[in-house]
Every structure is written in structure tokens, then in C-alpha cells.
Amino acid sequence: MKISNKTKKVLFIALFCLDIALTIALFVISIVMLATMPKDMSTISGNEGMIQYFQKNPTVFLVSIVIPLFLLLFGNIGILVWYVKRSTKPKETSLNELSEEEKEKLKQELMKDLLNKEKNNE
Numbered sequence: 001m002k003i004s005n006k007t008k009k010v011l012f013i014a015l016f017c018l019d020i021a022l023t024i025a026l027f028v029i030s031i032v033m034l035a036t037m038p039k040d041m042s043t044i045s046g047n048e049g050m051i052q053y054f055q056k057n058p059t060v061f062l063v064s065i066v067i068p069l070f071l072l073l074f075g076n077i078g079i080l081v082w083y084v085k086r087s088t089k090p091k092e093t094s095l096n097e098l099s100e101e102e103k104e105k106l107k108q109e110l111m112k113d114l115l116n117k118e119k120n121n122e
Helices: 005-035 050-056 058-087 100-121
Strands: none
Touching: 005 050, 005 058, 050 058
């Protein structure tokens, strides 16, 4: 099954938006949880909501918020490095793609290099 370029583009945009939304949600939850954390752990009242639950159970907070946030961060850094490497590769061009000026310039450079090599060999 071959996916068209238009479908790939839409899928890429959707995944990018999902990644941003998930990252922002995890950041907001962790910031709210840490900002409302009381100094004394015994003063945390019952399980009134998700934030209080995370405050009472830091292991659950670590597994469900912190670790996925770091995985998203490392994944995004890996994708960024891959994209930069892919986009900075020199592209091969054929002689047919060059303009007449570029062909003439290339010809002159090759002639200079050949003359320099002949002088060095003598």
C-alpha cells in the first residue's frame, strides 16, 4: 500500500499537532502539581482530583507524567537531528541541470586543476 504525498503531509501535520498538545498538557499538569504541592505531605486532603492523587502518589506521577515527558523530549531531539542531517546533505546534480554559466565556470575550474596537476608532475 503506497501513501500519497498529500496524505503523508496531512499525517505529519496531525502527528506534529498531537505531539505539541501532549507535551503542553504534560508540562501544565506537572507545573500545577508542583506549584500546589504543600510543604507538609500530611496536609494533602483526600483524593479530590488528579493533582491531589499525583501529590499523594509520586511514583504514579513519575511513571505517567515525567517519564513520558522525557521520552517525548528525547524523541523530538532525535527527529530534529535526523531532519537536520537529511536536509543538509549535498544534493547530486547532473550536467543537464546546470545553467550555461555554471557549466562554463565548472569547465574553467577543471582546466585550472588539470594545469596545476601537470605543473606539479613536471
